Amino acid sequence: HNTNTSRLGLKKIKMSLWTKVVLNHSVVRNYGQTLSRVRRLSNVAAPLPPMPELSNQNLPPKFVPEPGTASEIDFTNLKFSFVPTRCMLKYTWSNGIWDEGQLSPDFQLHIHCMSSGIHYGQGLFEGAKAHHMVDGSVGLWNVIHNARRINDGAHRLMMPHVPEEMFIKAIHRVVANNIEYVPPYGSGGSLYLRPFMYGTGPQLGLAPAPCYHLCFLVIPVAPYYQDGLKSIDALVLDNYSRAAPNGVGHVKAAGNYGADIRPCLEAQQEGYPTSLYLDPIEGRYIEEFNVSNFIGISNDGSTFVTPDSASVLPSITNRMLQQVARDMGMKVECRPIPIDECEDFSEVAGCGTAVVLAPLNSLTHGDKVYEFKEPTVIKELYDRFRAIQVGDAEDTHKWVTNVDISQRSDALESDDLPLRLLTVHSGLGGIFV
Numbered sequence: 001h002n003t004n005t006s007r008l009g010l011k012k013i014k015m016s017l018w019t020k021v022v023l024n025h026s027v028v029r030n031y032g033q034t035l036s037r038v039r040r041l042s043n044v045a046a047p048l049p050p051m052p053e054l055s056n057q058n059l060p061p062k063f064v065p066e067p068g069t070a071s072e073i074d075f076t077n078l079k080f081s082f083v084p085t086r087c088m089l090k091y092t093w094s095n096g097i098w099d100e101g102q103l104s105p106d107f108q109l110h111i112h113c114m115s116s117g118i119h120y121g122q123g124l125f126e127g128a129k130a131h132h133m134v135d136g137s138v139g140l141w142n143v144i145h146n147a148r149r150i151n152d153g154a155h156r157l158m159m160p161h162v163p164e165e166m167f168i169k170a171i172h173r174v175v176a177n178n179i180e181y182v183p184p185y186g187s188g189g190s191l192y193l194r195p196f197m198y199g200t201g202p203q204l205g206l207a208p209a210p211c212y213h214l215c216f217l218v219i220p221v222a223p224y225y226q227d228g229l230k231s232i233d234a235l236v237l238d239n240y241s242r243a244a245p246n247g248v249g250h251v252k253a254a255g256n257y258g259a260d261i262r263p264c265l266e267a268q269q270e271g272y273p274t275s276l277y278l279d280p281i282e283g284r285y286i287e288e289f290n291v292s293n294f295i296g297i298s299n300d301g302s303t304f305v306t307p308d309s310a311s312v313l314p315s316i317t318n319r320m321l322q323q324v325a326r327d328m329g330m331k332v333e334c335r336p337i338p339i340d341e342c343e344d345f346s347e348v349a350g351c352g353t354a355v356v357l358a359p360l361n362s363l364t365h366g367d368k369v370y371e372f373k374e375p376t377v378i379k380e381l382y383d384r385f386r387a388i389q390v391g392d393a394e395d396t397h398k399w400v401t402n403v404d405i406s407q408r409s410d411a412l413e414s415d416d417l418p419l420r421l422l423t424v425h426s427g428l429g430g431i432f433v
Contacts, residue, residue: 064405067132068184070220075183078222080192080354085181085218087412089174093160093212094201101170103177103412109213116209117198123254124153125196127353128316130175130218130403132185133391139400141389143171143193145316150195153251158208159197167195169407174216176407181220185390188223192354198254224355229379231361231372234289234350235272236339237263238366241280242287242311249287249311256313257291264290274350276363278339279309286337287311292350292358293318296337297377299346301330308334317351323397324384330377342370349378357382 068075073083084107091101116122126146133139147167154161171193175182183189194217199209240263243249248256267275276294279285286294286307293315296305304325306318322332342348342363348370350358359375387393388400 063410064408065180067138067179067182068187070180073181073220075187075189075220078183078187078189078220080221080224081219083181083219085178085220087174087177088218089170089177089216091166091170091214093214094210096160098160098162098166098214101173103173103409105412107217109215111198111200111213112202114202114204115198115200116203116207117200117254119203120199120206121253121255122157122159122199122209122212123196124150124157124159124198124252125194125254126150126252128171128193128195129353129389130182130191130193131390132182132187133400133402134185135391136185137391138175138179138182138191138403138405139389139391140171140175140193140403142316142320142399143168143401145319146171146193146195149252149314149316150197153248153253154197156248156251157253159199160212162197162214168401170195170214170216172404173407174218175403176405177409177412178218179403179405179408181218183220183222190221190223190389192219192221193217194219196254221354224358229357229359229375229382231359231375232273233271233362233364234360235267235270235275236363236365237267237275237277238283239263240277242277244280245311247311249309250313252313260290272364274358279311284338285309286339288313289350289358292352292355294337295321295349295351295357295378296342296345297347297349299344301346301377303331303333305333305335305337305345307337309336315352317353317356320397320399321351321357321381321385324381324388327396328380328384339365345370346373347375347378348372349375356385 070085087103087105088107089101089103092099111117126149128143128146129141131139131141144164147162147164150167151161151164153159175191175193178191182191195214196217197212197214199212201209201211203209242260243256263275274289274292276289277287279287287309288294288307293312294307295318297303298305304322306322322334325332348360348363350360352358357375357378359378360372362372363370384393388395388397391400
């Protein structure tokens with residue numbers, strides 16, 4: 001915006017540029033109308049007035065949809081699979097600085113062919129949830145711990161630090177801009193949040209990447225158990241190890257999960273929906289399931305037991321369930337668990353963001369089969385946990401944060417032409433570019 005320029009030279013603007021214009025506040029809806037107005041303006045001799053300052057006073061009221069109102073979604077028939085939403089959010093780190101992030105409806109990522117995320121495994125991700133609460137608000141579920149855990153991984157993999165304030169604001173921003181995709185209260189569903197970070201840019205030698213992207217994706221998902229908790233059978237893996245001591249088992253590195261695909265599928269082919277890893281040194285102590293931590297309940301129902309291992313991912317769900325168990329008057333033990341101690345557990349379950357709790361009916365280790373009782377304690381843990389998530393029970397531990405809906409944008413940004421650089425406004429007798 002140069003006030004010394006008397007003419008904008010609109011005739012010289014390439015028409016291809018206008019195909020990338022982001023229409024703000026839904027003022028200009030038709031591309032043909034836009035072109036005709038540009039042609040008319042190009043013949044105006046008088047200079048255009050300066051573009052008005054954008055402030056809350058200048059902007060029309062935002063339309064904020066209600067949760068569960070995305071017209072293309074059948075919220076009664078969700079699964080745990082990808083569903084396109086309104087947008088994702090992507091930040092870029094280069095030269096030691098994170099940018100302000102872009103909201104984009106494009107779910108395709110364009111990266112350099114020599115990106116370290118592809119060649120050297122510089123990739124991390126997180127899993128979190130947002131819920132439609134009983135009071136009508138949308139609550140984020142203890143995402144501060146996701147911010148801290150992704151930084152633990154970033155430190156281990158030589159990736160840039162993500163300021164906690166930036167991470168939390170990004171979660172608010174991406175959920176607010178997809179608020180209509182939050183499954184409605186009472187459906188049992190949730191909005192699954194998938195932050196992920198990877199190295200990109202040309203990097204041939206083994207070294208940190210010159211550039212990183214931090215993305216935030218949201219997906220409406222069904223409850224893992226549509227008809228309540230269902231016990232499943234699990235297999236102990238003797239021929240595979242999940243992670244080595246002093247390795248990366250304690251961080252949510254993408255490579256940990258790539259290496260788990262074959263063992264997981266082989267167990268499923270044998271009829272076991274999930275499988276359990278033992279320690280890689282002695283093959284004696286319990287580590288964790290494919291994608292969830294291990295929990296055992298003592299025979300008398302008084303003690304919650306979970307492994308203490310430096311190569312196990314510190315589950316945020318596990319941490320909160322331990323507190324719920326204490327609230328129930330249970331004793332909590334975090335310690336090494338020999339596999340044969342399963343004889344002393346009346347109930348066993350896996351726990352994680354997606355499933356919350358997955359009780360076991362049996363655990364097969366070679367010729368030995370450990371069988372467990374109906375999950376009564378596990379069910380109480382689950383019910384209490386879920387009640388806090390949706391506001392049916394008091395959040396005494398301050399795990400829920402209401403989404404800041406002011407983070408919603410009326411218009412989305414283009415990766416090629418950011419909204420902050422090129423915006424069309426109507427008013428004062430003209431279009432301002």
